[in-house]
Amino acid sequence: MPAPPPHSAGIPASRRAQIGAGLSDSLGVGLGIFPLGIALGVLVVQAGLPWWVSPALAIGVFAGSVELLLVGMLAAATPLVTIAVTVLAVNFRHVFYALSFPITRVRPGLPRAYSVYAMVDEAYATYALMPAEKLSSARMVTGQLAMQLYWVGGGLLGVWVAGALPAPIEGFEFALVALFIVMTLDALRSKREVPSALLAGLAAAVALIAFPQQALLAALIMFTAGLALRYAVTRGAAHA
Structure with missing residues (x-):
């Protein structure tokens, strides 16, 4: 064998x-x-x-x-x-x-x-x-x-x-910006993500104007709060 x-x-x-x-x-x-x-x-x-x-x-x-x-x-x-x-x-x-x-x-x-x-x-x-x-x-x-x-x-x-x-x-640092632009466009293909994109844009704009030295941190906090509020409103409407 x-x-x-x-x-x-x-x-x-x-x-x-x-x-x-x-x-x-x-x-x-x-x-x-x-x-x-x-x-x-x-x-x-x-x-x-x-x-x-x-x-x-x-x-x-x-x-x-x-x-x-x-x-x-x-x-x-x-x-x-x-x-x-x-x-x-x-x-x-x-x-x-x-x-x-x-x-x-x-x-x-x-x-x-x-x-x-x-x-x-x-x-x-x-x-x-x-x-x-x-x-x-x-x-x-x-x-x-x-x-x-x-x-x-x-x-x-x-x-x-x-x-x-x-x-x-020159401009190679734009690779990260391009990456996030592509990710954002992918999210926008779903209509239900449009409010999230609008919230993100609004949070970024307010943060850049009101907190220019800490814009990223402020935008993240406002965006998170906005998402939580949106979730509470939509959930309340669904159970109404």
Whole structure:
């Protein structure tokens, strides 16, 4: 009877298959994450920040668009309170991800802790609706780890690209503005999001006029209050 083929590095075949599936899951979103990472690295260097800020943000924050926002805030020596409130407001949606993310499929301990930490938009979109029988701890953690490596690696490549350029790219900092414009246009495609966009525009205008030195913080507070008021009014009307 022929001996079974040896498993590479002592990893069972089923586990290797799940790791491979996780890597495959990450490829599609990696095509979007990696270029954004490059943009992050270039922005860090062009903002006059040390190169290590790019991997530090990609590892310490790892939330996507907020890292790009933080580059400008750090370069402008924005107060810590404003930075903290901004990060909380931009990333608050992650709290709701936990309600439907299949975290119970991840092994308790370090793997589950990492999966919670790496629960970014792309990971949620990849695994939240995937059939439970296809999910495993190895697959999900591998996919999330690969997504973060694309982000960190793209940032490091961006740092190198920025250092190799003979002169700064004029207007490159507009990449973040363009990103949020696209996100806003996507939201406006749904008619029910028009009031939210109007609230955001009104909050920004009032904040710029009334609180020019703390416009971002003031706009976020007013926008949050406006959303809460809108929710209360629409809910009351629905139950009337």
